[in-house]
Amino acid sequence: MVLKHKDDLRQDALIQSFFETSNALLRMADQTTFQNNNETPLQIYTYPVVPLSPTCGVLHYIEDTIGFGEYITGNINEMVQQGKHSGSKVMFGAHGRYFPEEMNTLECRTLLDSVPKDKPNEKKNMLLYIYRNFTPAMHYFFLEEGNDNTKRFVVSSPQDYYQRLQAYTSSVALNSLLGYTIGLGDRHASNLLLHEKNYKMILIDFGIAFDQSKALFIPETIPFRLTRNVMDGFGVRGTAGKFYHYSSHILAVLKREKELCLSILRTLVYDPLTRWSLRAGEQNNNNHKCLPARGDAERVISKINEKLDSCNEEQTNQAQIHKLCQEAQSVPLLSQLFVGWSPWV
Numbered sequence: 055m056v057l058k059h060k061d062d063l064r065q066d067a068l069i070q071s072f073f074e075t076s077n078a079l080l081r082m083a084d085q086t087t088f089q090n091n092n093e094t095p096l097q098i099y100t101y102p103v104v105p106l107s108p109t110c111g112v113l114h115y116i117e118d119t120i121g122f123g124e125y126i127t128g129n130i131n132e133m134v135q136q137g138k139h140s141g142s143k144v145m146f147g148a149h150g151r152y153f154p155e156e157m158n159t160l161e162c163r164t165l166l167d168s169v170p171k172d173k174p175n176e177k178k179n180m181l182l183y184i185y186r187n188f189t190p191a192m193h194y195f196f197l198e199e200g201n202d203n204t205k206r207f208v209v210s211s212p213q214d215y216y217q218r219l220q221a222y223t224s225s226v227a228l229n230s231l232l233g234y235t236i237g238l239g240d241r242h243a244s245n246l247l248l249h250e251k252n253y254k255m256i257l258i259d260f261g262i263a264f265d266q267s268k269a270l271f272i273p274e275t276i277p278f279r280l281t282r283n284v285m286d287g288f289g290v291r292g293t294a295g296k297f298y299h300y301s302s303h304i305l306a307v308l309k310r311e312k313e314l315c316l317s318i319l320r321t322l323v324y325d326p327l328t329r330w331s332l333r334a335g336e337q338n339n340n341n342h343k344c345l346p347a348r349g350d351a352e353r354v355i356s357k358i359n360e361k362l363d364s365c366n367e368e369q370t371n372q373a374q375i376h377k378l379c380q381e382a383q384s385v386p387l388l389s390q391l392f393v394g395w396s397p398w399v
Contacts, residue, residue: 063111123243190286239267
């Protein structure tokens with residue numbers, strides 16, 4: 055267990071409850087469709103969160119995991135320190151192991167940050183340049199084990215590799231669609247974990263949710279994280295393969311059980327202590343002191359209802375998934391995000 059101080063975990067606990075309800079709905083809905091085809095059950099990873107006060111709480115420590123960003127690029131602080139010590143470029147993580155001749159993440163960050171935000175076309179072109187010099191490396195996660203110094207290939211069969219891809223892809227679909235539904239933001243590379251035993255992606259840190267990220271000083275305008283490295287773990291078909299299949303099913307279930315999902319969130323409308331909104335310009339670094347109004351909660355509920363209010367026809371769900379994927383991969387939108395979000399990772 056981990057004790058967190060100077061952090062309000064009540065919102066985290068609420069979101070975990072929503073995830074647990076979603077898991078129960080997914081178990082009941084079309085369960086045989088996945089079990090009969092030997093597919094990975096659609097269950098988002100949850101863990102206990104116990105708020106003790108408005109400023110501290112206890113949560114479960116998730117073992118056998120590594121940060122998504124740390125796997126791809128290594129520890130940023132270590133990279134900075136070693137770079138200062140050696141006076142030359144250093145490479146860490148899977149990208150450094152397999153593409154040592156390319157730019158490292160610090161160089162990417164410096165380049166993108168060097169372009170003024172009021173020059174969106176130049177920002178977009180710079181991100182495209184970074185893409186050409188930063189090859190995705192996520193697919194190596196399913197092929198190797200050990201620490202950075204002792205990585206070795208361990209996949210015993212094509213079936214084993216396919217099952218790992220399937221587990222990862224289903225977890226990203228769940229994270230994306232459930233996160234989109236509740237307006238989960240702040241999805242930078244350090245707020246995602248990779249499980250080294252079951253190969254699933256895990257969401258952590260739910261301090262910015264219910265579309266609060268759109269009111270940050272630098273707004274987060276994409277629906278979920280679907281960067282090139284995230285998609286690199288889907289296999290050769292990318293989002294057109296299992297990700298699309300899983301996402302359409304998840305969205306259909308959420309729409310069908312919309313009222314049950316909303317009932318969990320409606321309880322907070324009457325809780326005066328819940329932080330439903332982030333005032334415009336407020337950043338996310340320990341700056342959550344604004345007092346919410348009941349109108350904020352009502353607007354959040356209305357927005358979630360709007361996301362799930364379209365008809366349940368499969369064709370409509372697929373069109374909505376396609377639109378969300380386009381927005382999540384939009385180079386103009388990604389290039390305008392806070393540089394620490396690292397859209398190249």
